[in-house]
Amino acid sequence: MSNLQVSTTYILTHLGLIFFLYPSDVIDSTNEAQWLPVLTGFVFHLLIIFVYLKGLRYFQGESIVNILLRKNKIVAWAVLLPMLLYLSWIMIIAVRSFSEVISIAFLSNTPIWILILLLLLVPGFMTLHGKIGGLLRLSIMFSCLFVIPIVFVLATSFQNVDWHYLFPLWPGPRALHFLTHPSFYKSLFAYSGGFLLLGFLPSYTVYKPKAVFWGSLVILPSYLIAVYVPVLTLGEESARQLQFPYLFIVDTISINWLMFDRINVFLLLSLVAFCMFFIAATMFQILEIVRLGIKDISPNFLVPILITYSLIICLFIPDWKTVDLLFQWNTPLRLYVACVTPVVVLVIGWLHARKLKRELNST
Amino acid sequence: MTMLSGCWDNKDINHRALPIAMGISYQNGKYKIYLDIPKVSERNAGIQVITATGDSVSSAVDNISMNMESQLDLLHLKVIIVDKTFAHRGLDEIVDSIIRSRHVSPKTMFVICDEPLDQFFKRINNPSNGDGNEIYDFFQKNSGWNPEIAYTPVWKVFRSIHSYTHDVVLPVIQSGETTAIQSNGSGILKNGKMVGRLSNEQTLLYNVFNGISLDGKIEVTGKATLQLVNSHIRHQTKLDNKNPEMYCTLHLNVIILDATGHPSTKEIKLELQTLLQRRLEQLLQKVQRTQADIFGIGQHFRNDLTRTELANWRTEYYPHVKINLKVITTIRNTGNLKLP
Amino acid sequence: MAAIDEVNVYFSSYPDFVHQKLQIASETFTIAGLKSLINFPQTMYMVRDPLLSAAINRLELLDIFTGLGQAIALDTNTIISEISDGMLIAVHDATGKVISIYPVPQPNSRSISLPTMENNVGGSNSAFNEDLNSNLVLLRSHLNDNDLRIKTYSFGNDKKNTVMLCFSEQTIDPTLLDTLTQKLEANLNTEISNLKELSSVFQFSKFSLVTHYMTHELPQNAVRAIKNGRAVLFIERLPFAIILPSLVSDMFITEDDLNHPPVFSWMLKILRIIGSLTTLIFPGLYVALVSVNPDVLRFELAHSIARSRLDVPYPAIIEALLLLGIMELIMEAIIRLPTSIGPTVTMVGGIVLGQAVVDAKLVSNLLIIVLAAATIANATVVGFQNSYTLRLSKYLLLILSAFLGVLGLLSGLVILCAYLAGVRTLGIPYLQLIRAKGD
Structure with a gap:
C-alpha cells in the first residue's frame, strides 16, 4: 500500500507541473525532434533519483535533514540552505503562475489575490490537517478521482493531430544544439520539482525504490504528450507563438456528444488539484527542514506564517514577465540543488556504510 | 452575500448576451462589427443584430457591450463572418487577437461573405427563416454541414499563417433566395489573405483529398450520380531534384443513386477515375498559381527537406508538384435496381 | 436481621417489591426481589423444587440452599444493589446466610425481528435488538470462531450500564485494541447510554464531519467488521452494533x-x-x-x-x-x-x-x-x-x-x-x- 502511495504521490507532484510551462520551454529550445530534449531531461531525472535513492538507502528510516545534520554542519547547511531557498522559491513561482493561468483560462473577473490565497490556503489545510500520511493517502484518492478526466483529455487531444509534423525524427548535425539554449535548462524544472520529497518520506513510511522508478515511467508519456501534441497539431512555428501550447490544443477539441463545450476545463481543474498537491508537498518539505534543522515549531504556527509570507511575496510580483524572469533566475539554483543534493547524500551514505563496516570488523 | 454582488462580476447566464455569430467588415480604415444574438425569450423567437464601428475590432466590441443591457460574452461565438474586402486585406491580425484574448474559442469558424454584411445580416434576420440559429446550424457537423462546405476553425487559420506548408480554405456564403444561407464554394487563404476561390465541387474534392471521410454526392457526367459512403486516401511521395511528385490512391466506397443510359459499373468506375483526375488537375493548377498549399502537400516532404528548404516550400517546390491520382472505386450496391 | 429490615424499609414504597417467607421442613427462608424484573411464579418453583426434594431425601438443606446461587454478604447496600440489578435474594433466617439467585427474568425486550433502519436484499434478516444477550446470541451464531474475544465493562457509578466489546484477537490492529481498551478502562466512572457519551469517552472531535463509527443492525455486517480487524461495541438498550473505526469504504461497500x-x-x-x-x-x-x-x-x-x-x-x-x-x-x-x-x-x-x-x-x-x-x-x-x-x-x-x-x-x-x-x-x-x- 505505501509503495503505491509513494508512486502516486510522485506521479501527481510531477503531473501538476508538466502541462503548463514545460511544453513551451521545450519547443523554444529546439526547432525539430523535440523528443531529444524530452528524453535527455528524463534521463537526467532518472540519474538524479537513482543517485539520491542509492544514498538514502544507506540510512534506513531517516529523513534527509537528519542524515545531513549528523555529519558536518557546514556541509549540511551548504545543501539544506539552497534547498530551503529553492523550495520556497518554487512554491512562490508555482502559486503565482498557476493563479495567472487560472485567471487567463476561466476566471478573468476574479481578483488575482483571491486565487493566490486559494492556492495557498487549500494546500496549507492539506499539510496541516493531514500531515504527511494524509498527503500520501490523498494522492491515492486524487488519482482515483481525476484519472478518468485526465486520460480522457489526453486521449482526445490527439483529435487534430497531423502525424507528418513528427518528421524529421533526426535533426542532423544540429541535434544537440538544444543543450546551449537556456530554455532547455528552464524546462528541467518539470523533472526536478518533486524528487526532493523522496528524502523526507523514509521517517514516515517504508517504500521500495522500484515504486519511484515505476512512477517515473508512468509520467514519461505525459512529458511526450505535453510537447508533441501541440507540435503535431500546429507545427513548431505556430506552437512557438503560444504561451501554454497544450492548453490551447485542448481548447481546439470538439466533441459532439458532450454537454460541455470546453474540455480543457476538465484538464485544467484536474491539474489545479495536482498543483495544490504539489504546493502542499513543497510546504511539507519546508516545514520538515525548519522543524528538524532549525527549531521544532508547531506546524499550527509555521503554516500560517508560511502562507502569509508567500502571499505577500506573490502580491509583489506584478506580471507574467516577472514570473518568467524569476523562473529563469531560478535555473542555476535548481541545477545546484538537483546535482549537489543527491551526490552529497550518496557520499555521506557511503562514508557511513564504510564506518559501520569498520566498526563491525573491529568488534 | 455583499461580496458576491460586490467585488465579483459574476453575472447569471440570463443576464448575459451570448452572440453566436460575429460579422466584421472593413471600410475606410474603420471596422464595423455585427453581432448576431439569439433572443432569450419564452417563445425562443428570432435574433437580434447589433452593430457598432470602431478603430479596431475590440474597440467596436467594447462599444457594443457598453450600450447593451446585459453583459456581452463572446465565449459562445461560433461563426465569424468577414466580408471579401477584409479577407483580401488579410485576417492575420484578427486571428492573432482572437488567439491571444481567449474570449473567443479557437474552435470558432471563419466564413467569408460574398455580399455586403449589411445586406447579409438583414436577410438572415428574417423571422420567417426560423429560430435564428441557422448560421450556427449551417456549420454544425451534426446538423447542417455538408461535405461541399469547407470547415475551418480559427486555430487552423492560425496554423496556416505561421506554417511553411499548410494553407486553408474558408467557406464562402451569402444569404439565399429560398434558404437562409447559400454556399458559394470557398476561398483560398494564403498566410491569412484570400487569394483565390474554389467552387463547391472543388471543395468536396479538397475535403476528400484531405482525408475527411464524408458522405457527399458526385455526379459522373452523363452517366450516374454517386453517393460517397466512405473514402480514404493514401499518399506516397518522391522528391526528384526539386520536383516533388506524389502518388495518391483514393479508395472510394459509393452507392449509385441514379444512372442514365444504362452504364455498366465498369464504365462508371472508369468515368469516375478520369473525372476526378481532371478535376484534381484543374484544382492543383489553380492553387499552384496562387502558391497556396491547401492540401498540405509540403507536409509529406518534411523528411526529405531541411528546415530552411522547407521555409521556401511554397515558392521553390510547390509550383512543380505533380500529383498522380489513382481511384479505386467500390460500388457497394446499386440500390433496388440492377445494373449491367 | 437488621439488614433485611432496612432493605424492606428501603423498598417499602415500591409497588413491585415482593418479600415473602418460605418454609421448607423446619427451615425458614426469606425471599425478596422485584417482580417487574423477575418472573416470580417460575422462579419460586425453581427455588422451591430442589429444596423440597432435598427435604424429602433428608439431605442437608443448607448445602442445597447455598448451591442455588452466589453467597453475598449480609449488608444492606449490597442487597439493595443486587435487587436493583434484578436478582432474587434469599436469606436463611436461622444463620443469616444471603444468597443471590439468578432468577427467571421478566421478558423485557422484543424478540429478534426485522431491521428497521437497514434494508438488505440478499442476506439474513434478523436484526440486533435492545437486549445484550440476544445480541450476543446473534453475533455468536453468525461467527462461530474461537478467536472471538468478548470483554464486558460496566459503566457509570449511579446509573449503570453495560458495554460489551467484541473483536477478533488475530485480525485486530494491536494499537487500535490498546487505545480502545485504555480509553474504555480509564472512563469506567462515566455514564454511557448513548452514542454521544461514547464519543466523549473516545474523545472524538465535536466538529468532525465524518462519523467515526458505523452502526449496524444486521449481525452479518458486524461479523464482517470483526473479520476485517475492527472492534464491535454493544451498549445495553441500544439496538445496534457500533463498529469502530469507520472507514471510507463503509460508504460504498456493504456485506449484502x-x-x-x-x-x-x-x-x-x-x-x-x-x-x-x-x-x-x-x-x-x-x-x-x-x-x-x-x-x-x-x-x-x-x-x-x-x-x-x-x-x-x-x-x-x-x-x-x-x-x-x-x-x-x-x-x-x-x-x-x-x-x-x-x-x-x-x-x-x-x-x-x-x-x-x-x-x-x-x-x-x-x-x-x-x-x-x-x-x-x-x-x-x-x-x-x-x-x-x-x-x-x-x-x-x-x-x-x-x-x-x-x-x-x-x-x-x-x-x-x-x-x-x-x-x-x-x-x-x-x-x-x-x-x-x-x-
Whole structure:
C-alpha cells in the first residue's frame, strides 16, 4: 500500500507541473525532434533519483535533514540552505503562475489575490490537517478521482493531430544544439520539482525504490504528450507563438456528444488539484527542514506564517514577465540543488556504510 | 452575500448576451462589427443584430457591450463572418487577437461573405427563416454541414499563417433566395489573405483529398450520380531534384443513386477515375498559381527537406508538384435496381 | 436481621417489591426481589423444587440452599444493589446466610425481528435488538470462531450500564485494541447510554464531519467488521452494533454485496460512488455553470438554461439555497411524521410545491431536476451517518462554486478529500479500504 502511495504521490507532484510551462520551454529550445530534449531531461531525472535513492538507502528510516545534520554542519547547511531557498522559491513561482493561468483560462473577473490565497490556503489545510500520511493517502484518492478526466483529455487531444509534423525524427548535425539554449535548462524544472520529497518520506513510511522508478515511467508519456501534441497539431512555428501550447490544443477539441463545450476545463481543474498537491508537498518539505534543522515549531504556527509570507511575496510580483524572469533566475539554483543534493547524500551514505563496516570488523 | 454582488462580476447566464455569430467588415480604415444574438425569450423567437464601428475590432466590441443591457460574452461565438474586402486585406491580425484574448474559442469558424454584411445580416434576420440559429446550424457537423462546405476553425487559420506548408480554405456564403444561407464554394487563404476561390465541387474534392471521410454526392457526367459512403486516401511521395511528385490512391466506397443510359459499373468506375483526375488537375493548377498549399502537400516532404528548404516550400517546390491520382472505386450496391 | 429490615424499609414504597417467607421442613427462608424484573411464579418453583426434594431425601438443606446461587454478604447496600440489578435474594433466617439467585427474568425486550433502519436484499434478516444477550446470541451464531474475544465493562457509578466489546484477537490492529481498551478502562466512572457519551469517552472531535463509527443492525455486517480487524461495541438498550473505526469504504461497500454475483456487486459499488459524487457536485455545478462559467456549457444548453431562468429575480446561489433548504425540511419532516401521513406530505412537498415554485418563476426548471437528482443520489450511500456527511459537505461546494465557479467546485472537492485523508479514528486513518490498519 505505501509503495503505491509513494508512486502516486510522485506521479501527481510531477503531473501538476508538466502541462503548463514545460511544453513551451521545450519547443523554444529546439526547432525539430523535440523528443531529444524530452528524453535527455528524463534521463537526467532518472540519474538524479537513482543517485539520491542509492544514498538514502544507506540510512534506513531517516529523513534527509537528519542524515545531513549528523555529519558536518557546514556541509549540511551548504545543501539544506539552497534547498530551503529553492523550495520556497518554487512554491512562490508555482502559486503565482498557476493563479495567472487560472485567471487567463476561466476566471478573468476574479481578483488575482483571491486565487493566490486559494492556492495557498487549500494546500496549507492539506499539510496541516493531514500531515504527511494524509498527503500520501490523498494522492491515492486524487488519482482515483481525476484519472478518468485526465486520460480522457489526453486521449482526445490527439483529435487534430497531423502525424507528418513528427518528421524529421533526426535533426542532423544540429541535434544537440538544444543543450546551449537556456530554455532547455528552464524546462528541467518539470523533472526536478518533486524528487526532493523522496528524502523526507523514509521517517514516515517504508517504500521500495522500484515504486519511484515505476512512477517515473508512468509520467514519461505525459512529458511526450505535453510537447508533441501541440507540435503535431500546429507545427513548431505556430506552437512557438503560444504561451501554454497544450492548453490551447485542448481548447481546439470538439466533441459532439458532450454537454460541455470546453474540455480543457476538465484538464485544467484536474491539474489545479495536482498543483495544490504539489504546493502542499513543497510546504511539507519546508516545514520538515525548519522543524528538524532549525527549531521544532508547531506546524499550527509555521503554516500560517508560511502562507502569509508567500502571499505577500506573490502580491509583489506584478506580471507574467516577472514570473518568467524569476523562473529563469531560478535555473542555476535548481541545477545546484538537483546535482549537489543527491551526490552529497550518496557520499555521506557511503562514508557511513564504510564506518559501520569498520566498526563491525573491529568488534 | 455583499461580496458576491460586490467585488465579483459574476453575472447569471440570463443576464448575459451570448452572440453566436460575429460579422466584421472593413471600410475606410474603420471596422464595423455585427453581432448576431439569439433572443432569450419564452417563445425562443428570432435574433437580434447589433452593430457598432470602431478603430479596431475590440474597440467596436467594447462599444457594443457598453450600450447593451446585459453583459456581452463572446465565449459562445461560433461563426465569424468577414466580408471579401477584409479577407483580401488579410485576417492575420484578427486571428492573432482572437488567439491571444481567449474570449473567443479557437474552435470558432471563419466564413467569408460574398455580399455586403449589411445586406447579409438583414436577410438572415428574417423571422420567417426560423429560430435564428441557422448560421450556427449551417456549420454544425451534426446538423447542417455538408461535405461541399469547407470547415475551418480559427486555430487552423492560425496554423496556416505561421506554417511553411499548410494553407486553408474558408467557406464562402451569402444569404439565399429560398434558404437562409447559400454556399458559394470557398476561398483560398494564403498566410491569412484570400487569394483565390474554389467552387463547391472543388471543395468536396479538397475535403476528400484531405482525408475527411464524408458522405457527399458526385455526379459522373452523363452517366450516374454517386453517393460517397466512405473514402480514404493514401499518399506516397518522391522528391526528384526539386520536383516533388506524389502518388495518391483514393479508395472510394459509393452507392449509385441514379444512372442514365444504362452504364455498366465498369464504365462508371472508369468515368469516375478520369473525372476526378481532371478535376484534381484543374484544382492543383489553380492553387499552384496562387502558391497556396491547401492540401498540405509540403507536409509529406518534411523528411526529405531541411528546415530552411522547407521555409521556401511554397515558392521553390510547390509550383512543380505533380500529383498522380489513382481511384479505386467500390460500388457497394446499386440500390433496388440492377445494373449491367 | 437488621439488614433485611432496612432493605424492606428501603423498598417499602415500591409497588413491585415482593418479600415473602418460605418454609421448607423446619427451615425458614426469606425471599425478596422485584417482580417487574423477575418472573416470580417460575422462579419460586425453581427455588422451591430442589429444596423440597432435598427435604424429602433428608439431605442437608443448607448445602442445597447455598448451591442455588452466589453467597453475598449480609449488608444492606449490597442487597439493595443486587435487587436493583434484578436478582432474587434469599436469606436463611436461622444463620443469616444471603444468597443471590439468578432468577427467571421478566421478558423485557422484543424478540429478534426485522431491521428497521437497514434494508438488505440478499442476506439474513434478523436484526440486533435492545437486549445484550440476544445480541450476543446473534453475533455468536453468525461467527462461530474461537478467536472471538468478548470483554464486558460496566459503566457509570449511579446509573449503570453495560458495554460489551467484541473483536477478533488475530485480525485486530494491536494499537487500535490498546487505545480502545485504555480509553474504555480509564472512563469506567462515566455514564454511557448513548452514542454521544461514547464519543466523549473516545474523545472524538465535536466538529468532525465524518462519523467515526458505523452502526449496524444486521449481525452479518458486524461479523464482517470483526473479520476485517475492527472492534464491535454493544451498549445495553441500544439496538445496534457500533463498529469502530469507520472507514471510507463503509460508504460504498456493504456485506449484502457479497450475496450478489461479482459483476453486479461491482456495479452497485460504482453506482454508490457515482451517487455520492452526484450529490456533492450537481448543485455546485449548476451554480458554477449558471453564474460564473457559462462558457463551459454547449451553446444550445446555455441558451435553454438562460431561457429557463428568464424571470428568476435572484442569483443562482440564492435560488439553490432556497430550494435545498426546503428539501432538507421535507427530509427532516418525513422522519418525524407518522407513517400514515408521511407519503401525503412528501407528495405535497415534492410535486405540488415544486411545480408551484417553477410556475411562480421563483426557481428554474433545471434546478428542480438538479436537486431531485442530488437528493436521490444522496440516499445511495450506505449508512445514514455517511449520508449526513454528504448532505452537509455539498453546501461547502455550493458556496465555493458561487464564488469561484468550477474552480470553486474543484477546491471544495479538494478540501473535502484532504479532510477525509487527514481524519483518524483512534489512530486508524479513515481513508482505507476494507482492512483497518494503523500506519
